Amino acid sequence: MSNGTSVRRDASKMTEWDPALYWYARAVGRMQQRPETDPTSWVFQGCIHGVPPTVTVRNDAFNQCPHGGWFFLPWHRGYLWYFERIIRAAIREIAAEEHITPDPSTSWALPYWNYALDAPTRTRPTSFTSRALPAAFRSPRMPARSGGTDLTLDNPLFLRDDLDPPDEEFWAAPYRAKGKNSAFETNIYRDINPFTAMSETIFAATKSRPRVQPTFGSEITYTDMPHFQPAFGDLENAPHNQVHGGVGGWMGRVESSPRDPIFWLHHANLDRLWSGWLDKGNHNPDHTSWLDHEFIFFDEGGQEQRPSCTAVLNNAGDYSYESLTDGVGTRPLFVPPPGAPQAGRRVLATVGNPRQLLDVREPTTVEPSGVEGAMRSVAASDEPQTNLILTVHGVHTNMPPGTPFHVFLNGPTGDLDPEGPYFVGWISFFGMAGAGGHDASYDVTEQVQRLTEQGLLPEGPLTVSIVPSIPQPATVGPKPSFESVSITSI
Ligand SMILES: [Cu+2]
Known part of the structure; x- marks a missing residue:
């Protein structure tokens, strides 16, 4: 009927x-x-x-x-x-x-x-x-x-x-x-x-x-x-x-x-x-x-x-x-970057240890080294010949944490505001509980260009931070982890 x-x-x-x-x-x-x-x-x-x-x-x-x-x-x-x-x-x-x-x-x-x-x-x-x-x-x-x-x-x-x-x-x-x-x-x-x-x-x-x-x-x-x-x-x-x-x-x-x-x-x-x-x-x-x-x-x-x-x-x-136009979202301060074609990949840096424990309550930060040069060359060009892909490898959890996780590509400021300029994207755990590790990839080319243009990425070590969206009480339950973080040029 x-x-x-x-x-x-x-x-x-x-x-x-x-x-x-x-x-x-x-x-x-x-x-x-x-x-x-x-x-x-x-x-x-x-x-x-x-x-x-x-x-x-x-x-x-x-x-x-x-x-x-x-x-x-x-x-x-x-x-x-x-x-x-x-x-x-x-x-x-x-x-x-x-x-x-x-x-x-x-x-x-x-x-x-x-x-x-x-x-x-x-x-x-x-x-x-x-x-x-x-x-x-x-x-x-x-x-x-x-x-x-x-x-x-x-x-x-x-x-x-x-x-x-x-x-x-x-x-x-x-x-x-x-x-x-x-x-x-x-x-x-x-x-x-x-x-x-x-x-x-x-x-x-x-x-x-x-x-x-x-x-x-x-x-x-x-x-x-x-x-x-x-x-x-x-x-x-x-x-x-x-x-x-x-x-x-x-x-x-x-x-x-x-x-x-x-x-x-x-x-x-x-x-x-x-x-x-x-x-x-x-x-x-x-x-x-x-x-x-x-x-x-x-x-x-x-x-x-x-x-x-x-x-x-x-x-x-x-x-x-009732409405097709209510709650359809508002432009974030910084729109996440668009995608890029995939060809000849070159791994610039990988950091991390297998099964590194990612604390549900605290941000985890790693420092990929050796990527500054590639970032400067991407940032210096209007039409970059390469794209920078940030990948969090081997994301795994035993049960779903009650909060999404955010990924940041950060300068020395330590700014972890998801509405701010360093936000890259999400790690999702939906459907992941108990499954083998998956990779989460983000094209950060435009973001690196924009951050540099705006003077938000001064010289110094680059960090990638993985942060729970809403702080959680310590529990015996979820044990989210990842294996490594890499930055690749394609
Ligand atoms: Cu659903």
């Missing part, structure tokens, strides 16, 4: 128990009561994305979510669309049982979490209202009736927030990182600012390693749907990965993220940003290997469906968004 008039609204603008959030909570509770073998159950739907080790049900449709490839956006669009139908049907079921008229399901649509709605300004640098989880996700109790003020029901949107547990207890129960249930930001603005992604003009580029070609929606993977590879498009880099990491706990892992009810509002926002990007005149791929690819989902009747990517694109005609 299409619902041509449904409007997905902005949860950041809603009152705590707006009917859209109230009925979402009730329907999530209903899904959670269903057996794991039921395709419309909370656990089964989550497993379509990824399967936690504690779940014993198996299905061919499980573990599908593609990250780091050009199916990231359409797959999640289809995933959300069927989920929205399952929620709507559950609302209809509850309303019928409780004799509620008119049927609230007919006007219900999945809300989106517009974390970038409140952009900081020079006079209001720390506004973070929209960056806190919407209040309905932070309250342990909820009203029994829509519009009610009693708090008599357990709230299915609530997860405890806690320190990361020891490894072996990670799967014991869903949680968010410590402090996320306070009315405080889950991320700093820089981490969730969609400006860079929204400024891109191509959806997907052909494979390149290191991936320095900037795109909106990651690289062309032909008919492959990689479950996970760290070749992120800009939207996946920020805000997608950063919000997963910023909420932390089960949201920080591919196997468990859909089990936090905020997951679906996060992805609704990414889907909205995609619609907004197209609305600006950008285009989706037109390759048949993209358009004809089939995904597997389940509808509200528990029936398996295999829509093509084209069919999923058309699903967007069934709903609209």
Whole structure:
């Protein structure tokens, strides 16, 4: 059944128990009561994305979510669309049982979490209202009736927030990182600012390693749907990965993220940003290997469906968004540099020790030596013949740290402000827990030129710093590490 008039609204603008959030909570509770073998159950739907080790049900449709490839956006669009139908049907079921008229399901649509709605300004640098989880996700109790003020029901949107547990207890129960249930930001603005992604003009580029070609929606993977590879498009880099990491706990892992009810509002926002990007005149791929690819989902009747990517694109005609222009980001003080072609690489410097421990609370700084000459020659030319690529090698973690990590290319000033001129980019740990180390690469050519022009990179040792976005309490949990940092000219 299409619902041509449904409007997905902005949860950041809603009152705590707006009917859209109230009925979402009730329907999530209903899904959670269903057996794991039921395709419309909370656990089964989550497993379509990824399967936690504690779940014993198996299905061919499980573990599908593609990250780091050009199916990231359409797959999640289809995933959300069927989920929205399952929620709507559950609302209809509850309303019928409780004799509620008119049927609230007919006007219900999945809300989106517009974390970038409140952009900081020079006079209001720390506004973070929209960056806190919407209040309905932070309250342990909820009203029994829509519009009610009693708090008599357990709230299915609530997860405890806690320190990361020891490894072996990670799967014991869903949680968010410590402090996320306070009315405080889950991320700093820089981490969730969609400006860079929204400024891109191509959806997907052909494979390149290191991936320095900037795109909106990651690289062309032909008919492959990689479950996970760290070749992120800009939207996946920020805000997608950063919000997963910023909420932390089960949201920080591919196997468990859909089990936090905020997951679906996060992805609704990414889907909205995609619609907004197209609305600006950008285009989706037109390759048949993209358009004809089939995904597997389940509808509200528990029936398996295999829509093509084209069919999923058309699903967007069934709903609209309250706004395609709110919270699309603001130009950072310094826009991260664009990509560069890859050819004849020359390693200028490598520093670091295998499995160097990166302290979650403190910045870690290394000093690559022997690169100053190359930097001066890049900086001295308008059209540099070489590009400088900074790579953090062998990034690894046992469990997701509840915060993104920033990389800085710094002079002697020690300035680690992510809004400042030395910010290079992010290290993402989403999907990385327990996996082999991956490399994070950044083209710093333009940045070196700009810093030099502005006199911000005086002579002296160069440092590369890796810094947690939000300081974390010491815990026994996450042990993020990297092996080395290199600077290469290509
Ligand atoms: Cu996600």
